Amino acid sequence: MAPMRIDQLTPGTVAHIVAIDLDELGERRLREHGLDEGVEVELLHRAAFGADPLAVRVGNACVAMRRSQAAGVTVRVAQRLEAAE
Amino acid sequence: MSEVMTAPVVALVGNPNAGKTSLFNALTGARQKVANYPGVTVERKAGTLTLPDGSRAELIDLPGAHSLEPRSPDEEVTRDVLVGAYAHERVPDAIIAVVDATNLASQLRFVLELKALGRPMVVALNMMDLAERDGFFIDYEALARELALPVIPTVAVRRRGLEAVIAAARDALNAAEISAIRSADAPAMLVEAIGDMRGHQRQARDIAAKVVSGGDANQMTRQIDRLVLHPVSGPVLLAVILFLMFQAVFAWATPFADAIEGAIGWAQGIVMTSLPAGPVRGFLTEGLLGGVGAVIVFLPQIVILFAFILVLEQSGYMTRAAFLMDRLMAGVGLSGRAFIPLLSSFACAIPGIMATRSIADPKDRLTTILIAPLMTCSARLPVYAVIIAAFIPDRTVGGLANMQGLVLFGLYAFGVVGALAAAWVLRLTVTKGAGGGFLMEMPKYQLPAIRDLAIGIWQRAWAFLRRAGTIILVSTMVLWVFASYPKAPDGVSQVDYSIAGRIGAGLEVVFAPIGFNKEISIALVPGMAAREVAVAALGTVYAIDADDEELLEVELADRLRGAWPLPTALAFLAWFVFAPQCISTFAVTRRETNGWRWPIFMFSYLFVMAYLGAGATYWISKWALGG
Structure with missing residues (x-):
């Protein structure tokens, strides 16, 4: 599947991080919270009123971030092993 | 090396939410001292660790951090203490790194950074019960081999693994005595420790992949979050929790407050009958018992409020509240992170202002400090309670809420609205600038440990x-x-x-x-x-x-x-919603902002708000009451 950004994911879809493109400080802060190339992520929740911030599963942790930060993270949706529905 | 017999220092370090404070409480019990570092107002929590041979070490609980490259004033203290650059603290002789066992892949990165400092170190693999419940199997012996560090599985809230941690700390201290501490190398080692972020990330994940098997992201937490973070039920639930909290503060405290009041009246009676009339009796009954008694009566309410806040923090709900509030806070130029210090400010602005040290962005932080006194602190409760009891009828409205409770809730709401308005104006004027974003880990839900609650409330x-x-x-x-x-x-x-x-x-x-x-x-x-x-x-x-x-x-x-007259009472309430009536708040603001400029600004703008607010309340209610 084509790469997308975390904020474009449908809730419940599992994806892997391909790249983090933010300014240096922003990138470091995301990395400190466990984001890294290859790490599994899943969009869990969007807040009410403007769908910002987002709750994102990063590996085994749940991280809250603004949409603008999530938009700096490119991901690739995992291959679906079983095509449910 | 000095021959003075001073107890060695052991530092607890770890990510926020790794269970550091629980471990600290479990290891030191009630024998702990909370003080401020001189010059700055980060809390210094220290306790005594009794080693197996009966000797003692000082255990210090450093502020939670993600990295040795600080993002916030809090993390800066942790970094400075660890590298010996902190003037008021001895370099720790050994480190206990606390990690959340359910999130090893991410948290081991910080352990690797800490290890690069070259200090004797022990890893406490905490929250092992949650890891087991989620089906993780962690080969901690393999982890110890990979890290080349002692690794002790612990469950701080259940007091599991404590003896092993203490024994490992003793061994680390013995090692510290053998290898003279090379604090001169610390700056160079620090550069090395933080230089290779990606390398540490890869290494951490490789190690985690080797030692962790099975497991599933916490299903219970995900189920609860479906309700708690839901766009509709989430904010509703938050509003209900806050409303219940403030109703409880008023309703549950009454019997206790009545008992304290009774005891003070009884003591006044004894003084009245046993002493002759005169200055001494007048001072004891009116000055001492009347004055201090009028304040102590509010201890039950303060305890209940703090109990609620501690439960919200320890259960993991507080960060969800921050998530839910982020949008609203962003609307006035702040972030959800500001919600936590602001909620603490409902108890007291001083710990609230200190808690802003976890906010990375300096302008976000300054704005939060400036509006913190607008949160209704517990010191206002005595004022509100007396005026409400005197002027607001004690009756049920609409079969649900108590009228006095409603007025109290209204005063709290008034303060919050005032704070948001102030933040919005400040962000457009004196603290103008781009926001710092919002990034925060939301921990797993946990039942708060009674012990941690009791220590916190005490x-x-x-x-x-x-x-x-x-x-x-x-x-x-x-x-x-x-x-x-x-x-x-x-x-x-x-x-x-x-x-x-x-x-x-x-x-x-x-x-x-x-x-x-x-x-x-x-x-x-x-x-x-x-x-x-x-x-x-x-x-x-x-x-x-x-x-x-x-x-x-x-x-x-x-x-x-x-x-x-009623308008005077209402104006008095309005005054206290905004008024800058607390010297301690200015003192703490001066320390936190390094100067007189911001406390003076804070006093002035709050005085103007209070004067205008009380004046408007007085004249409008006078007019409305036909006066």
Whole structure:
């Protein structure tokens, strides 16, 4: 599947991080919270009123971030092993 | 090396939410000291660790951090202490790194950074019970081999693994004695530690992949979050929790407060019957018991409020609340992170202002500090409670809520709206600039441990009582003297004639336009020491003018009802929503902002808001009541 950004994911879809493109400080802060190339992520929740911030599963942790930060993270949706529905 | 027999220092370090404080509580029990680092106001939590051989070490709980490259003033303290760059703290002889066992892949990165510092170190693999519940199998012996560090599985909240941690800490300290600490190398080692972020990330994940098997992201937490973070049910639930919290503060505390009040009345009675009339008896009943008693009565409410806040924090809900509030906070130029210090400010602005140290962005942080005093702190409760009891009827509205509770909720809401408006204006003017974003880990839900709750509540209740016993006692005593002397001749009101009365008469010129009488003007002065002193002061001022027989029978609320028109009472409430009535808040703001500029600014803008708010309340209610 084509790469997308975390904020474009449908809730419940599992994806892997391909790249983090933010300014240096922003990138470091995301990395400190466990984001890294290859790490599994899943969009869990969007807040009410403007769908910002987002709750994102990063590996085994749940991280809250603004949409603008999530938009700096490119991901690739995992291959679906079983095509449910 | 010095031969002085000083206890070695062991530091607890870890990510926020790794269970560091629980482990600290479990290891040190009630034998801990909470103090401030000199010069700055990060809490220094230290306790005594008794080693297996009976010797002792000092255990310090460093602020939670993600990295040795600090993002916030909090993390800066942690980094500086660890590399020996902190003037007021000895370099730790050993480190206990606390990691959340359910999130190893991410948290091991920080462990690798810490390890690069070259200090003797122990890894406490905490929350092992949650890891087991989620089906993780962690080969901690393999982890110890990979890290080349001792790894101890622990469950801090259940007190599991404590002896092993202590034994490992002792071994680490022994190692520390053998290898002289190379603190001169620390800066170079620090550069190395933080230089290779990606390398550490890869290494951490490789290790985690080797030692962790099975497991599933916490299903229970995900289920709860479906409700708690839901766009509709989430905000509704938050509103319900906050509303319940404030209703409980008023309703549950009543029997306890009544008991304390009864005890004070009983003590006053004993003094009245056992001492002859005179200055000593007057001082004991009116000054000491009347003044300090009027404040201690509010201990139950403060304990309940802190209990709620601690439960919200320890259960993991607080970060969800921050998530839900982020959008609203972003609307006024802040982030959800500001919500946590602001909620703490409902108990007291001082810990709230200190808690802003976790906010990375300096302008976000400054704005949060400036609006923190607008959150209704527990010191206002005594003021609100007396006025509400005197002027608001105690009846049920719509079969659901208590009218007095509703008014109290309204005052809290008034403060919050004022704070948001102030933040919005400040962000467009004095603290203009781009926001710092919002990034925060939301921990797994956990039942709070009774022990951690009890310790947390005890520390806060003790701080309150200490204030009542010192600053409030002293200002009440001074006021009593000022209000009692010089003695008025017959037929002249004692309060009018006294020193306090003359000061009040001067101030009344300023406050009369917003409906305040002389007694209020007098009470506002000692009320600068602490807000709740204003109640004690009103108690003292009105008691001095009353006859002795009257004193025991008429409570302050009844006396105020007779003395104040309703618009004055409402204006007084409005004043306290905004008023900068707390010296400690300015002192802490000065320290946190390194100068007088911001505390002076804070005082000025709050004074203007309070004056305008009280004035508007007075004139509008006067007009509405047909006065």
